Amino acid sequence: MNYYKTLKNCTLVFLFFNIISCSNQVTIPEDSYVIKNISIIDPIDGLQSNKHVVITNDIITMILDNDDEIIAKDDITIDATGKYLIPGLWDAHIHFSFDTSLAPYMPGLFLAHGITSVRDTGGPIDLVVKMKDLSLNDSIKNPNIYIAGPLIDGTPNVYNNSSPSFPLLSIENRDIIEIESNVLGIVDKDVDFLKAYEMLTENQFLALMRIAKKRNLSVTGHIPLSMTLFSAVNSGLNGMEHIRNLELSVASNSEELYKERIELLKNPNNLPGSVLRSSIHSQQRLRAIDSFDNNKFQEAAKLLVSNNVWQTPTLLLYRNFSQKTYTDPSFISELNKLPNQTKKKWIKEITETDTVVDKNGLRYSKWLESTVGKLHKKNVPFMAGTDTPIGYLIPGRSLHIELEVLVESGFSNLEAIKTATVNPATFFGLEGKTGRIKNGHKADLVILNSNPLDIIRNTQDIYAVIKNGYLLSRKSLDSLMYKN
Numbered sequence: 001m002n003y004y005k006t007l008k009n010c011t012l013v014f015l016f017f018n019i020i021s022c023s024n025q026v027t028i029p030e031d032s033y034v035i036k037n038i039s040i041i042d043p044i045d046g047l048q049s050n051k052h053v054v055i056t057n058d059i060i061t062m063i064l065d066n067d068d069e070i071i072a073k074d075d076i077t078i079d080a081t082g083k084y085l086i087p088g089l090w091d092a093h094i095h096f097s098f099d100t101s102l103a104p105y106m107p108g109l110f111l112a113h114g115i116t117s118v119r120d121t122g123g124p125i126d127l128v129v130k131m132k133d134l135s136l137n138d139s140i141k142n143p144n145i146y147i148a149g150p151l152i153d154g155t156p157n158v159y160n161n162s163s164p165s166f167p168l169l170s171i172e173n174r175d176i177i178e179i180e181s182n183v184l185g186i187v188d189k190d191v192d193f194l195k196a197y198e199m200l201t202e203n204q205f206l207a208l209m210r211i212a213k214k215r216n217l218s219v220t221g222h223i224p225l226s227m228t229l230f231s232a233v234n235s236g237l238n239g240m241e242h243i244r245n246l247e248l249s250v251a252s253n254s255e256e257l258y259k260e261r262i263e264l265l266k267n268p269n270n271l272p273g274s275v276l277r278s279s280i281h282s283q284q285r286l287r288a289i290d291s292f293d294n295n296k297f298q299e300a301a302k303l304l305v306s307n308n309v310w311q312t313p314t315l316l317l318y319r320n321f322s323q324k325t326y327t328d329p330s331f332i333s334e335l336n337k338l339p340n341q342t343k344k345k346w347i348k349e350i351t352e353t354d355t356v357v358d359k360n361g362l363r364y365s366k367w368l369e370s371t372v373g374k375l376h377k378k379n380v381p382f383m384a385g386t387d388t389p390i391g392y393l394i395p396g397r398s399l400h401i402e403l404e405v406l407v408e409s410g411f412s413n414l415e416a417i418k419t420a421t422v423n424p425a426t427f428f429g430l431e432g433k434t435g436r437i438k439n440g441h442k443a444d445l446v447i448l449n450s451n452p453l454d455i456i457r458n459t460q461d462i463y464a465v466i467k468n469g470y471l472l473s474r475k476s477l478d479s480l481m482y483k484n
């Protein structure tokens with residue numbers, strides 16, 4: 001965008017030394033504003049202090065040095081001295097339809113916390129399409145919403161409305177014919193990706209992958225219990241949620257576990273999907289961890305890297321469930337951000353929960369955190385996601401805590417920011433368009449009062465959010481959240 005630089009003044013200054021001082025005079029185009037004297041944190045290039053960032057409509061059009069002389073009216077400049085600019089954040093794993101009464105409040109909560117994009121990883125197609133349309137119709141007051149449609153599950157399906165913990169988020173498929181017709185129906189509703197779930201048979205999974213590849217859609221999900229990580233990834237799986245079932249494939253006794261699992265999946269006692277699944281996990285998970293085979297793990301990590309399989313580990317979810325951190329009194333005050341009905345419901349449920357730590361869950365959670373650190377060191381690609389509002393994870397707030405857990409698991413602060421900005425953009429093929437602070441990128445941004453490279457928690461210290469180029473002050477952000 002050098003054509004905006006109209007003049008170049010160079011003055012010879014003779015003080016103690018001969019110094020040539022050059023400053024560009026830059027005319028700001030129409031329909032623009034300038035954020036002056038801000039420190040940029042680009043997820044790839046890192047920190048660049050004292051820059052002026054020009055936003056024209058909804059695009060970053062110029063990034064100028066602070067000695068560039070800006071020719072612009074005062075009313076289009078914002079002095080951001082001492083502040084930090086990061087790209088708008090993503091929560092790459094959310095469910096609008098887990099609690100339909102909370103769904104209408106979730107977009108505001110996300111934006112108020114600097115989350116400008118979300119990936120809905122499973123829910124009834126009509127509801128998630130409605131949420132996506134809402135974001136398209138009012139793109140300033142809503143995050144960008146990318147949807148998978150329902151979880152594509154086998155039989156018995158896990159999320160089948162059997163209890164409030166397992167609302168109807170999935171489609172049950174009894175054979176390949178059902179998979180083909182159901183998946184084609186979902187694809188025709190303009191979903192952005194697909195999500196495979198745990199009870200699929202191998203043949204159903206392969207049928208799903210064939211349609212997805214034909215329609216150029218990425219597939220993320222849980223490794224089906226009927227498959228190994230190796231067979232699912234070699235069949236083209238693009239992403240894994242919660243690192244689900246990795247441990248079963250990297251155990252020295254993985255073949256024995258697999259054979260046992262195939263028998264359990266025959267479901268002789270006709271258990272509901274959610275019960276069958278958790279019974280398999282409780283019988284196999286810790287045995288697999290106890291038999292961890294480093295060679296198999298290295299082989300798995302290599303395959304995940306070579307096939308570019310995105311990991312969204314949702315570490316906070318596991319931590320929360322096992323340690324029951326939501327029973328901590330300090331958490332209750334956070335619930336004021338939620339609508340009254342949700343707040344009341346959560347408090348009732350939380351006070352009925354015992355505070356005893358789930359020791360097995362905690363072991364698994366800690367194992368996952370260290371496994372995530374190891375996979376990250378091997379360059380397996382990661383995205384930050386939470387599963388909100390499952391597990392009393394507050395929409396928006398929980399993403400920031402997930403970033404803290406990622407840092408505790410071995411990510412640098414900048415690497416953690418990358419998992420919530422440019423990485424999810426890359427998952428959707430949007431690299432070069434959004435997720436970075438570069439010319440030509442979308443102006444979905446967050447202005448912070450303090451530096452998240454010093455302390456990652458500073459991502460919560462939000463001064464303003466820019467959505468589609470439109471600046472939302474702290475006051476407007478607060479007004480997007482529920483007021484009790």
Ligand SMILES: [Zn+2]
Binds near residue numbers: 093387
């Ligand atoms: Zn989920």
